[in-house]
Amino acid sequence: MRRNGLGAYLRFLGAAFSSNIQAAMEYRVNFLVQVFGMMLNNAAFAVFWKILIDRAGSIGGYGFTDVMALWAIVSTSFGLAHVFMGNIRNLGSVIMKGELDVYLLQPKDPWLNVLVSRTSVSAWGDTFYGYIVLAFLPGPSVPGFLLFTVLAIIGALVLAATFSAAESLAFFLGDSSAISGALAEFMLSFSLYPETIFDRNARWIFYSIIPSGFVAFLPLAAWKSLNWSMVPLLAAAALVYVIASRALFALGLRRYESGSQMGTRL
Amino acid sequence: MRAARAAGAPRSLVMRYAKYFMAARLGLHTRLAYRGNAIGRSLTYGLFIFVYSRIWTTVMAGRTELGGYGLSALVWYFIVAELPSFAYGRFFGTVAEDVKSGQIAYLVARPWSFLGYGFAQAMGPALLDIGSFAVEGLLFGLLLLGDCPLRDPAQAGALLLSLLLSGVIQYHFQAGIALTAFWVEENSAFLWIWQKFALVIGTLMPIELLPETARRMALRTPFPWIAWAPGRIAVAWDGGLSPALLAGQAAWALGAILLSRLVYAAGRRRIAAQGG
Numbered sequence: 001m002r003r004n005g006l007g008a009y010l011r012f013l014g015a016a017f018s019s020n021i022q023a024a025m026e027y028r029v030n031f032l033v034q035v036f037g038m039m040l041n042n043a044a045f046a047v048f049w050k051i052l053i054d055r056a057g058s059i060g061g062y063g064f065t066d067v068m069a070l071w072a073i074v075s076t077s078f079g080l081a082h083v084f085m086g087n088i089r090n091l092g093s094v095i096m097k098g099e100l101d102v103y104l105l106q107p108k109d110p111w112l113n114v115l116v117s118r119t120s121v122s123a124w125g126d127t128f129y130g131y132i133v134l135a136f137l138p139g140p141s142v143p144g145f146l147l148f149t150v151l152a153i154i155g156a157l158v159l160a161a162t163f164s165a166a167e168s169l170a171f172f173l174g175d176s177s178a179i180s181g182a183l184a185e186f187m188l189s190f191s192l193y194p195e196t197i198f199d200r201n202a203r204w205i206f207y208s209i210i211p212s213g214f215v216a217f218l219p220l221a222a223w224k225s226l227n228w229s230m231v232p233l234l235a236a237a238a239l240v241y242v243i244a245s246r247a248l249f250a251l252g253l254r255r256y257e258s259g260s261q262m263g264t265r266l
Numbered sequence: 267m268r269a270a271r272a273a274g275a276p277r278s279l280v281m282r283y284a285k286y287f288m289a290a291r292l293g294l295h296t297r298l299a300y301r302g303n304a305i306g307r308s309l310t311y312g313l314f315i316f317v318y319s320r321i322w323t324t325v326m327a328g329r330t331e332l333g334g335y336g337l338s339a340l341v342w343y344f345i346v347a348e349l350p351s352f353a354y355g356r357f358f359g360t361v362a363e364d365v366k367s368g369q370i371a372y373l374v375a376r377p378w379s380f381l382g383y384g385f386a387q388a389m390g391p392a393l394l395d396i397g398s399f400a401v402e403g404l405l406f407g408l409l410l411l412g413d414c415p416l417r418d419p420a421q422a423g424a425l426l427l428s429l430l431l432s433g434v435i436q437y438h439f440q441a442g443i444a445l446t447a448f449w450v451e452e453n454s455a456f457l458w459i460w461q462k463f464a465l466v467i468g469t470l471m472p473i474e475l476l477p478e479t480a481r482r483m484a485l486r487t488p489f490p491w492i493a494w495a496p497g498r499i500a501v502a503w504d505g506g507l508s509p510a511l512l513a514g515q516a517a518w519a520l521g522a523i524l525l526s527r528l529v530y531a532a533g534r535r536r537i538a539a540q541g542g
Contacts, residue, residue, distance in 0.1 A: 029452050030452055033452045033454060033455045034454075036455065037454065037455050037458040040455075040458055040459065040462055041458060041462060043462075044462035044463075044465055044466050047466050048465075048466055048470050048471065051466075051471070051475060051476060051477070052321075052325070052471065052475070054477075055332065055333070055475050056325045056332060059321065059324050059325055060324045177306065178305040178306040178309070179306075181306040181310075182305075182306050182309035182310060182313070185306075185309070185310045185313060186313060189313055189314070189317055190317075193317055193320075193321065194324075196324070197317075197320040197321055197323070197324045198320055
């Protein structure tokens with residue numbers, strides 16, 4: 001019997017998601033406050049863009065609808081990444097405090113195990129926000145909704161891989177929270193603004209170190225033209241980032257020293 | 267006897283406020299002990315300046331002014347208007363935590379004002395933050411634009427005073443919101459609403475870019491007095507308007523202090539301490 005086959009991993013991911021949901025729902029008021037708070041946070045920027053674009057016209061060729069579509073895709077991608085892998089941004093802290101032991105002793109892949117062991121409550125707000133914006137964009141359609149979902153899942157994988165790689169620097173640098181936090185901030189900030197405001201010669205960064213291009217700009221182009229043919233390319237890029245991120249974690253794991261900390265996962 | 271009493275008066279005044287200076291020092295030392303945290307925030311501040319300088323450069327391509335601001339003024343405005351967000355954005359947490367954890371029951375019995383002590387302890391490190399972010403912003407601004415809008419010592423003084431008043435407004439409104447934890451435990455949503463209004467009304471862009479009706483309404487709220495007033499003083503020094511901006515900030519600072527004290531007085535009645 002294969003205990004670590006694809007089916008076993010899918011069951012494991014389902015069980016982790018289910019227990020994370022139950023934990024989040026234990027504090028329902030907190031859950032609702034955080035979800036609506038995050039949607040409000042995102043909506044504040046929509047007001048900013050509406051006022052600015054009404055006043056100044058399009059910005060670098062992006063109209064209000066384009067900016068909102070960009071926000072919808074990135075918001076849902078970010079939300080999905082943190083709903084399903086809510087521990088990504090804590091990975092560095094887990095490594096630094098020597099808390100990986102509990103995951104290393106379990107039969108599933110420790111990298112995946114750490115990432116999916118929590119959900120971020122506010123990320124549910126980001127996920128919903130993207131779909132709400134999508135519903136208000138002109139010409140809603142079922143194919144558009146499906147493509148949006150596929151693109152958001154791909155974006156979530158790229159985001160999770162990038163954040164995880166940044167957090168894995170803790171293996172090499174010790175307390176790398178300032179650098180990993182800044183890298184995550186760079187990733188988000190560059191994804192949420194029109195690509196055309198940045199210098200053409202610097203845009204290669206968005207398709208390499210800070211892969212906003214695969215989370216925001218290419219998915220936006222694909223969604224606007226309902227172009228499914230870009231999906232395999234984006235999925236391949238996501239796979240490369242996931243493999244690279246997993247490899248960095250494995251490389252770092254060789255340097256990991258246990259904190260001899262006693263821990264349990266309930 | 268009268269002379270001795272007269273000499274004692276300033277001494278007792280100093281003694282009275284010495285504890286608040288100590289609180290500010292304590293906050294400052296705590297901040298200095300965790301310098302690593304500041305690196306991430308400095309990088310984020312620098313990133314925001316870069317991104318918004320690109321936005322304004324794109325917006326201003328082919329035009330000389332927008333809402334009365336040129337490109338340089340818009341970028342400098344953003345650099346200054348973001349200072350209160352970065353330095354004064356985290357006052358809420360400590361006060362709310364004191365109430366939620368019950369720590370406030372111990373703090374109210376101490377020989378100082380709860381809000382006064384909290385203000386001093388928060389402003390010590392916040393002023394350090396304002397200073398360090400301002401230096402960073404100045405360097406970024408000079409690098410990106412090559413000029414500096416601060417030309418008059420009176421303007422620099424007014425800007426410092428304006429940033430200080432902004433801190434008074436922010437602390438006392440955030441404390442007032444945090445103290446609603448006496449009635450509503452999950453009160454962080456109130457803070458988010460406050461922050462988002464402050465962000466849109468005067469932080470991300472000058473209020474002159476808002477539609478006319480929204481701008482007039484905004485001026486009747488505390489939000490523009492947090493970021494717009496210092497931003498405007500920094501980029502458009504005007505001997506007539508700038509004192510009016512400072513007066514407006516002072517009025518809102520006073521209002522914020524009164525409001526936080528009212529909420530505190532109402533909430534304090536709900537404290538129930540039991541011996542043990």
